[in-house]
Amino acid sequence: MTPPVLAGLAGAALVGFGLYGLILHPHPLRKLLAFNLIGSGVFLVFGIVARRGAAAGLPFDPVPQAMVITGIVVAFAASALAVALILRLAAVSGKVTLDPEAWAKTPSTRPDGGGGQ
Amino acid sequence: MSVLPILDVGLAFLVVGLAAWTVAARNLFASVVGYVAYGLLLALVWIRLYAPDVALTEAAVGGGVTGVLLITAGKRLGALEKDEAGATPALALKIVAGALALFVAGALAWVVVTLPDPAPTLAPAAAAAADGPGAGLGNPITAVLISYRSFDTMLEKVVLILAVIGVWSVGADSAWGAAPAPLGRPQPAGAMVLLAQILAPIGALIGVHIFWVGADAPGGAFQGGALLAAMWMAAMMARLTEPPRIDARWLRLALVAGPAVFLVIGFAGLGLAGDFFAFPPAFAKPLILFIETFMVLSIAVALPLLVAGPPNGRSAR
């Protein structure tokens, strides 16, 4: 089993774990981590496509690698936006869960919105 | 070649194991720390996939900047989270989610094993772009980013700006225009100030070095910009400098400088070289370097602002 295939299988496993965590965790930060696991799993699959596409004297195909580089930066930007939203949700409602039942039981603890509008 | 396979298998198991831990951990902070360790190991995996450029990006963005973002969020939320985390999903949902995850992972693994042979590749086109019209770039990835897929790279900078606007708009209305909350404590410890004073100038030099060698060796605008961003954050964590007010003109100019310069030169290419984003052969290399310099500036400004979060406190106006 060559390293590229091995990394590709690891990428597939990462997507699986990430999907499982994304569906099941009620905590938004845990969902974000799981989502990032899916993302890096997909990047790894890109990585093996790049490695297998060695041609024209290059040891790898630079196009998928360049896309992974932009992908990492975009994934970070999305994560930062998500973290800002999660922190704001926690500040406004005092809750850190996306479980609908927890929201149904007690409406908002701070109806004024805890600062700001 | 007898040691390498063992190293690869061990590394793959470690990465998957840490991912499983990130999903399975009961403690929020333990899960966050697991994810940071996972990011470090991914950099090693990328080296084994012969992708030092990606490894450098992963180390700078995944290991450094994301680590600060997540640890900060984890610590803030951990102080809130006490009893709510107990809501465990029903067993039926667990089974359905597990089956779905297993199916998707299995399908992906099957695709990986049965990839066509010989593999389709765009390497010749990229190599042509690297040698291409006067560019003479030794690093094919930089050639792809700046020349072959230049539109992607430009739009990716636009995404960064949109994310910054999104983060800013999460803040309270009354705070608009003010500065984000400081990253450090009011009186930083002496050792932290010393560390930031040592790291920031050396790191800034290394960031510029990695940007500069990016034309011919692994490195480039993304990696150099991310390192510069990290160094600015180090200075902010030690309170050597503060996050700037978000209505500062220099800040907004620096943010849009990368994509704006890229676009202007792209349109100029329409007139001078006959195609959108085509570079006139005689000036290709200086032009590319010029664009990249502004991209480094935009990245180095955008990443710390994303970590610093929405504006906080009262606007002066």
Next chain:
Amino acid sequence: MSALFDLFSFAAIGAGVFFFFAGTVGLIRFPDSLTRLHALSKADNLGLGLIVLGLLPRADSALAAFKLVLIWALVLASGASTAQLIGRALRRGQK
């Protein structure tokens, strides 16, 4: 001469690996955070230092050798400062 260099590299890298091993054992086995911090600093400073020392004779250029030393110096500065900060936080009873 090159055999001598190889022997030197081998010895230094072996010692470095040993310190990483010792640091890990300490991190796992020691009873409290302060002693574990002690084990960690050994691995950080000596383990990486010895490996850098072992690789120095194999560097192709002055720039490569300088990079090796710089990496060690950066890790030393980071390790020393954070160890001091963590130790202080632990003594104050924070976790």
Next chain:
Amino acid sequence: MNELLLAAAGLIVLTVAVGLARILRGPQDVDRLMAVQLLGTGGIAALLLTAYATRVPGVDDVALGLALLAAFTTMAFLNHLAANEEEADR
């Protein structure tokens, strides 16, 4: 000799990975962070060894980047300890 360098790199990664058990066990957040720091240093060492064994260009720059950011997460973490302490003082 290159084979030996690679073996040393593998040994370091696997050894240091055992230390990750501290992330599982804790008991305190500081302990978890120490395991990550050890992994970071071990990763740098392994990168340097692979760089000199396989001569893939640019690997030492990756190690340089990692060394620069070795203290980053710890710095952010300590800043938050300090913030909690001030709240406790009030």
